[in-house]
Amino acid sequence: MxxxxxxxxxxxxxxTQWLDWLPRWDPSTARRRLSPCVACPSWAIDLAFEEVPHGALHALTTSLDAVVTEHVRRSVALQPFLSDEAVDGLREQLRREASAWVGRQHAQIARALDAFVEPKVQHMAALLLADLGG
Incomplete structure (x- = not known):
């Protein structure tokens, strides 16, 4: 194991890589999605980041999901006869561990979100209100 x-x-x-990237996040460059993201909502709930804009959150959750997937892949390589149920259980267990680990970093992440994401969201909201006001 x-x-x-x-x-x-x-x-x-x-x-750490996500925190380094976060100051460069620009909501105005976000692509419009044709279908809703299937991964981010559950991660957002697990991490208590439901209010974080999708673009900023997606960059974090895809990295976390990749780490979990790689660990599942390595475990299956070490134990190739695991049942599908055992692999699913392992994935869920590793995801819970990842969520708990990130949860311990919640204060640091929240400070970064307040410093780098919130001002950009507020600026976009102000621009929208100005456009609506004429």
Whole structure:
């Protein structure tokens, strides 16, 4: 079985890279989606970031999901005869561990969101209100 410190180290790297990228996030460059994102809503609930704009959140959740998927893949490689139910259980367990680990970083992440995301959202809202006002 994989060592837990490896998962934590990779989660730490993913969150650090996201925090480094966050100041460059620009809501005006977001692409319009034809279908709703299937991954972000459940991660947002697990991480208590339901109010975070999708573009900023999506960058974090795809990284977290990639870490979980890679650990599941490695575990299956080490134990190739795991049943589908065991693999699903492992994925859910690793996802819970990832959510708990990120939850311990919640204050740091919230500060970064307040510093880099909220001002951009407020600016876009002000521009929209100005356009509506004439």
């Amino acid at each position: 994989l060592r837990p410190y490896r998962l934590e180290r990779e989660l730490d790297r993913a969150v």
